[in-house]
Amino acid sequence: MTAPSARTPARERLLDAATDLFHSRGIAATGVDAVLRRAEVAPATLYAHFSGKDGLVAAYLERRFARWREAWDEALAACGDDVLARAVSVFDALATFPSNPGGGDPSAGDDARRGCAFLAAAVEIPGPEHPAHPWLLADSALLRDRLRQLASEAGAHDPDALAGELLALYDGALAARVRAGLLTGDARPVPFPARDLALAAVARHTA
Template sequence: MTPFSATRPARERLLAAAGELFYESGIAATGVDAVLARAGVSPATMYAHFAGKDGLVAAYLEDRHTTWRQTWDAVLAECTDPVDRLLSLFDAVARYRQHQGNHRGCAFLAAATELPSGHPGQRWLAADTRLLTDRLRELAAAAGLPGPEDVAATLLLCYDGALSGYARAATTPVLPGGDPIDRARRLAADWIAARTA
């Protein structure tokens, strides 16, 4: 990939380059020099915007979290049926992937395996978990489902499994059952239907 256009602000170029490289290769495997080369900026410029690599990682995760939350908000705004609103999690992932071109699984799940305790990026991993669990619990309660906590935990398991399925598909192109998110949505819908029958 070539460096980003110099007409974009340096901070934006750094975040875009970090987003691509951290997602493609992993946070630990991506050196600052690779990010600087792709962004087309100097080390001094990076340090003017971020407190080193850890600060850049945290900003990358914050940016991803914001985009993901906005995508899910937009999908939710289009739903009126309470169960569809609950299942909107999976529709939002499909839309996010369509717009962002993500094909390697969840950046937050990957980062959780790489970031040590106390890393500034941990704040955004926690924010992602809170968004998922709190919103799913609230949507389950609004849909009148018994045990909203259990519903949220079960749907989160389907969600995490589907995103892991994308990571597996990166090395095994043909997986049975079709697209992991479509399959997870069907499983979740069937589970909800059985729970309310």
């Protein structure tokens, strides 16, 4: 991996390093020293920006959440007024969203095996008192609320039921991505026809 550019602000270098290392190795397994070496900054710089590792974890998930929401927003915009396409847009976003948008190689095998950054982090974050916990909740709320809204816009007879089915397919796509990463090291495509299955679910719920 190339060294961070001296022109990149230290805060961004720290977030890039955290994204690479937390998602590929795990949060608990990644010490602050490893992040500092990757980012090429002094300890005082990390503490000045994030007040410690917990703050860095929160900022890492906050940035990842913002980038994931932006990717989904772009997928929705590409659908225009097609309410059926909008209902399954989360799978378009997932198919194009890099598994690790922090500056590292998005097809790296270790990264592929980690799967969803939020689900992986949820296992390691101890509880609601952790400063990163609100971003785990934000990711879940975005999926739940937006899928329900899109299901309602598509004309589902029971938007909650359709949203639940779409969420199950989304979780299945993430699990399949992890399996594909284990076998091939490539986690970028959605490796099973989740979008087609989602369209079939929308058709059943709107018939």
